Amino acid sequence: MVNVGVMGTGYVGLVHGAVLSSYGFRVTCMDVDEHKIERLNQGISPIYEPGLEELLHEGLEKGTLSFTTSAQQVVQSSDVLFIAVGTPAKEDGSADLSYVWEVVQQIGKYINGYKVIVSKSTMPVGTSRSIALYLDGSLRGTSYRVDVASNPEFLRQGKAVSDSLAPSRVVIGTESEEAKELLKTVYATHLEQDVPFLFTNWESSEMIKYASNSFLAVKISFINELALLSEKVGARIQDIATGMGMDDRISPHFLQAGPGYGGSCFPKDTQAIVDVGRKNGEELYVVRAAIAANDKQKAKMVSKIEEVLSFDGTLKGRTIAIWGLAFKPDTDDIRYAPSYEIIQELLSRGASVKVYCPQGMRLAKQQWTELSSRIQYCDSEAECAQKADAIVLMTEWEQFRTSSWEKIVRTMRGNVFFDMRNMFTEDSVVRQWFQYYPVGSSEYGYPLQEAQ
Numbered sequence: 001m002v003n004v005g006v007m008g009t010g011y012v013g014l015v016h017g018a019v020l021s022s023y024g025f026r027v028t029c030m031d032v033d034e035h036k037i038e039r040l041n042q043g044i045s046p047i048y049e050p051g052l053e054e055l056l057h058e059g060l061e062k063g064t065l066s067f068t069t070s071a072q073q074v075v076q077s078s079d080v081l082f083i084a085v086g087t088p089a090k091e092d093g094s095a096d097l098s099y100v101w102e103v104v105q106q107i108g109k110y111i112n113g114y115k116v117i118v119s120k121s122t123m124p125v126g127t128s129r130s131i132a133l134y135l136d137g138s139l140r141g142t143s144y145r146v147d148v149a150s151n152p153e154f155l156r157q158g159k160a161v162s163d164s165l166a167p168s169r170v171v172i173g174t175e176s177e178e179a180k181e182l183l184k185t186v187y188a189t190h191l192e193q194d195v196p197f198l199f200t201n202w203e204s205s206e207m208i209k210y211a212s213n214s215f216l217a218v219k220i221s222f223i224n225e226l227a228l229l230s231e232k233v234g235a236r237i238q239d240i241a242t243g244m245g246m247d248d249r250i251s252p253h254f255l256q257a258g259p260g261y262g263g264s265c266f267p268k269d270t271q272a273i274v275d276v277g278r279k280n281g282e283e284l285y286v287v288r289a290a291i292a293a294n295d296k297q298k299a300k301m302v303s304k305i306e307e308v309l310s311f312d313g314t315l316k317g318r319t320i321a322i323w324g325l326a327f328k329p330d331t332d333d334i335r336y337a338p339s340y341e342i343i344q345e346l347l348s349r350g351a352s353v354k355v356y357c358p359q360g361m362r363l364a365k366q367q368w369t370e371l372s373s374r375i376q377y378c379d380s381e382a383e384c385a386q387k388a389d390a391i392v393l394m395t396e397w398e399q400f401r402t403s404s405w406e407k408i409v410r411t412m413r414g415n416v417f418f419d420m421r422n423m424f425t426e427d428s429v430v431r432q433w434f435q436y437y438p439v440g441s442s443e444y445g446y447p448l449q450e451a452q
């Protein structure tokens, strides 16, 4: 049986490790964060991700999953080592690979036999080759050997467990047949499930990850710009997306207009591929435009709120209830959430801001240090709306669908509803009680026609 090690137990490392342990592999997950490891050993997940805690409990009880802070232990007990540390954006947009190099050095230091080193972390083109060169150099003169593979992760937060159990594809970039065979053993379940596999070289595999995220970001920015135009010309963005999506070549996915994309990956990966382009003498104009359009989108959302609510060009005296902080539903992740910038702008225009998010508030209180003292955290969406002039729905949490609208509106000072996710465009009850502003349609309370 292949022993698996995972270095870095964030979203990717933890979910990947837990899923592989559920397939019966002995998995050791390592992280430098002692508190995280202590809690994981008690079966407590550091992140909110549906289905994850069940997998953790199962792995801990069966003894197939263990957690450690010891790099030596994870390296020496594993045949295959997955690198799953963060690769955040630096100030200049390039990827910060310092965590990756930390673990690569530890692998070089503690290695005790043949290992396949697999990067799950999203890493700029050329990184796998550099890792292979570095390890070959540091193992020269020893009897130890490594093979390096790039194996990008495509899971979505909020659906991380189900995406890992049934991935859209498995991409493996490696120049070694031995590594390929070992990884086929690790992914035997996916091979049996007929998940598509693509074997390629390091550079293509690394690029597939950035290309996929950038393409999705471009798609979102495209529909968001058309949403802004639709508001001006009397078109409805949801009908446009439906009409476009009927063409299989376009597909209906990732055509939901909104306040701009966020999260820990699209913003950083689009910047990183632009940086790689620049360093290689190729300006990536399309991706750069998607980034600029995303910034514009967030600014336009603030202008829209301002147009409706401002007195004398400011929002002084206005109270705004923000529903949803997380960058998307079913996650507690608030990294690069559009809510952050929008709240900041509303505060700078003089508004008072109350917030509620089903899962995002714990991390917001910890991480938004400067902002947290200037906003009021509430325990429910109803409490958040009390005495507010307007609700701004930032994240499409399902629980918002069943809100008691009449009760809510009666406790408010105003009745304006900005639906940044077009969650209620077809909900006559919301439109009956609120002055309703969706994204991408200037019609108020319009009855949406079912697409034929």
Ligand SMILES: NC(=O)C1=CN([C@@H]2O[C@H](COP(=O)(O)OP(=O)(O)OC[C@H]3O[C@@H](n4cnc5c(N)ncnc54)[C@H](O)[C@@H]3O)[C@@H](O)[C@H]2O)C=CC1
Binding pocket: 007, 008, 009, 010, 011, 012, 013, 030, 031, 032, 033, 036, 084, 085, 086, 087, 099, 102, 103, 120, 121, 122, 123, 153, 154, 155, 156, 157, 264, 265
């Ligand atoms: N979050 C997501 O949904 C996805 C992320 N990715 C990529 O996967 C990588 C990891 O992302 P996340 O899981 O979100 O990161 P994260 O930021 O949630 O977790 C990274 C973990 O690495 C740990 N770490 C840092 N230095 C370490 C070291 N020297 N040894 C061991 N652990 C160390 C940190 O303590 C942290 O727990 C990134 O490259 C990201 O772009 C790819 C697909 C999906």
Ligand SMILES: O=C(O)[C@H]1O[C@H](OP(=O)(O)OP(=O)(O)OC[C@H]2O[C@@H](n3ccc(=O)[nH]c3=O)[C@H](O)[C@@H]2O)[C@H](O)[C@@H](O)[C@@H]1O
Binding pocket: 122, 153, 154, 155, 156, 157, 158, 213, 216, 220, 253, 254, 255, 256, 257, 258, 259, 260, 261, 262, 263, 264, 265, 266, 327, 328
């Ligand atoms: O590399 C990564 O980290 C991951 O990034 C995204 O996953 P994730 O960030 O979890 O979330 P998405 O569902 O892709 O949403 C990203 C952002 O785009 C926004 N979005 C998404 C879809 C859409 O139609 N419109 C839209 O505004 C979401 O609200 C969110 O802010 C990709 O979908 C994953 O395949 C990838 O593995």
